[in-house]
Amino acid sequence: MAEQDHHALRAHIAAAVRAERQQAGLSISELARRVGIAKSTVSQLESGQANPSVETLWSIASTLGIPFARLVEAPPRGPRIIRAADRTPVPSAESDYLATLLHTGRSSAQRDLYVVSLEPGEPRSAAPHPPGSVEHVVIGSGRIRLGPEDAPFILEPGDYATFAGDVPHTYEALTAGAWFALLMEHPAGTPGGPR
Amino acid sequence: MAEQDHHALRAHIAAAVRAERQQAGLSISELARRVGIAKSTVSQLESGQANPSVETLWSIASTLGIPFARLVEAPPRGPRIIRAADRTPVPSAESDYLATLLHTGRSSAQRDLYVVSLEPGEPRSAAPHPPGSVEHVVIGSGRIRLGPEDAPFILEPGDYATFAGDVPHTYEALTAGAWFALLMEHPAGTPGGPR
DNA sequence: CCGGCTGGTTCGCCATGCCGAACACATGGC
DNA sequence: GCCATGTGTTCGGCATGGCGAACCAGCCGG
Numbered sequence: 001m002a003e004q005d006h007h008a009l010r011a012h013i014a015a016a017v018r019a020e021r022q023q024a025g026l027s028i029s030e031l032a033r034r035v036g037i038a039k040s041t042v043s044q045l046e047s048g049q050a051n052p053s054v055e056t057l058w059s060i061a062s063t064l065g066i067p068f069a070r071l072v073e074a075p076p077r078g079p080r081i082i083r084a085a086d087r088t089p090v091p092s093a094e095s096d097y098l099a100t101l102l103h104t105g106r107s108s109a110q111r112d113l114y115v116v117s118l119e120p121g122e123p124r125s126a127a128p129h130p131p132g133s134v135e136h137v138v139i140g141s142g143r144i145r146l147g148p149e150d151a152p153f154i155l156e157p158g159d160y161a162t163f164a165g166d167v168p169h170t171y172e173a174l175t176a177g178a179w180f181a182l183l184m185e186h187p188a189g190t191p192g193g194p195r
Numbered sequence: 196m197a198e199q200d201h202h203a204l205r206a207h208i209a210a211a212v213r214a215e216r217q218q219a220g221l222s223i224s225e226l227a228r229r230v231g232i233a234k235s236t237v238s239q240l241e242s243g244q245a246n247p248s249v250e251t252l253w254s255i256a257s258t259l260g261i262p263f264a265r266l267v268e269a270p271p272r273g274p275r276i277i278r279a280a281d282r283t284p285v286p287s288a289e290s291d292y293l294a295t296l297l298h299t300g301r302s303s304a305q306r307d308l309y310v311v312s313l314e315p316g317e318p319r320s321a322a323p324h325p326p327g328s329v330e331h332v333v334i335g336s337g338r339i340r341l342g343p344e345d346a347p348f349i350l351e352p353g354d355y356a357t358f359a360g361d362v363p364h365t366y367e368a369l370t371a372g373a374w375f376a377l378l379m380e381h382p383a384g385t386p387g388g389p390r
Numbered sequence: 391c392c393g394g395c396t397g398g399t400t401c402g403c404c405a406t407g408c409c410g411a412a413c414a415c416a417t418g419g420c
Numbered sequence: 421g422c423c424a425t426g427t428g429t430t431c432g433g434c435a436t437g438g439c440g441a442a443c444c445a446g447c448c449g450g
Binding site: 005006009010013051052053054055057058062067068069072073111112113114115136138139140141157158160179181183 | 200201204205208246247248249250252253257262263264267268279297298306308310312331333335336352353355374376378
């Protein structure tokens with residue numbers, strides 16, 4: 001493998017560790033303490049001067065609670081295509097069983113699946129996610145107004161919505177005890193989270 | 196990190212490199228030649244005695260033309276349950292807003308997101324999906340018994356479960372008006388659907 | 391002022407990852 | 421038979437990853 005590829009890999013690892021560490025709100029010293037390694041190791045790794053062993057990097061990923069690949073693999077370059085699927089109910093052989101296809105797709109994007117609980121109060125404005133981020137939402141309980149800040153929609157249990165996560169968007173519970181399942185897709189290597 | 200975790204990681208890497216190398220029809224000597232490393236390095240790595248550097252392993256993955264993660268991380272395949280009461284919320288700046296990460300991943304797999312509604316009756320047995328299929332379920336309403344046919348679990352609203360979809364599995368509503376959100380992952384190019 | 395804690399960087403030391411060489415074995419051609 | 425080429429394993433040597441220590445800076449309390 002070419003030396004410049006190794007150079008790029010080291011730089012990516014350095015940037016990814018730093019980003020994930022800061023996303024988790026940890027200092028170099030605290031991360032090192034939690035992982036059980038020397039803080040000088042973390043420091044040198046984040047400087048891009050290191051070719052760490054797999055075990056060291058695995059330990060860091062585990063402590064940060066993220067997939068190992070997120071620290072290592074470079075973000076995909078070039079245009080990314082997600083096919084929009086028609087919302088066609090899948091016929092089933094029995095009437096007590098009905099499946100509705102909401103979304104289908106295939107990409108190398110990072111995917112995070114959450115349950116988000118919220119109570120009535122001020123609308124929650126979320127900062128835009130990295131470019132290319134998309135959110136898919138299925139309401140579990142309660143009435144919830146959510147979506148792009150300039151045009152949110154009101155959803156009820158069982159409703160599905162998808163919208164771009166890279167523009168300002170909002171979540172607001174209109175009833176108590178509201179929650180929804182959130183599938184968040186964002187480019188690999190970038191931080192996630194509903195925020 | 197515990198030593199046994201390192202031990203398991205080394206064993207996994209060793210087995211994965213060997214399997215992928217053989218799948219590609221290469222000898223240790225030929226793989227080493229193509230990667231540009233010593234064949235003794237490959238040999239020792241496949242013996243499970245090595246803690247390779249990231250660059251070495253990255254070079255091997257690149258030469259084999261596979262995602263790096265495949266050499267390092269095994270996809271979780273065993274059934275997993277997170278009940279609504281056991282979720283660990285991600286701290287947010289405001290107390291009316293909690294998000295729980297249930298699953299995260301990245302692959303080139305096809306992904307289908309459904310809402311599945313069902314009523315009490317005979318348990319619905321689903322045929323195994325293509326090898327590598329995984330199902331993620333979040334219960335929206337009702338009590339539902341689902342999962343691998345030999346060991347299904349009973350879930351309630353807000354509960355999350357994941358299990359392999361390439362073995363016989365079942366869905367059964369225990370109360371009326373039950374539904375759940377289903378995220379189904381299966382290898383690209385293969386048919387999907389809850390069936 | 392001091393001491394204790396935090397933060398991060400740099401340095402020298404030691405164990406180990408990766409190297410090439412040696413070795414044993416197998417196969418095919420002459 | 422010999423020779424050339426291939427296979428995989430083991431070994432000793434060297435460069436480097438990870439270590440702890442030293443250093444510097446900042447903050448807080450006595």
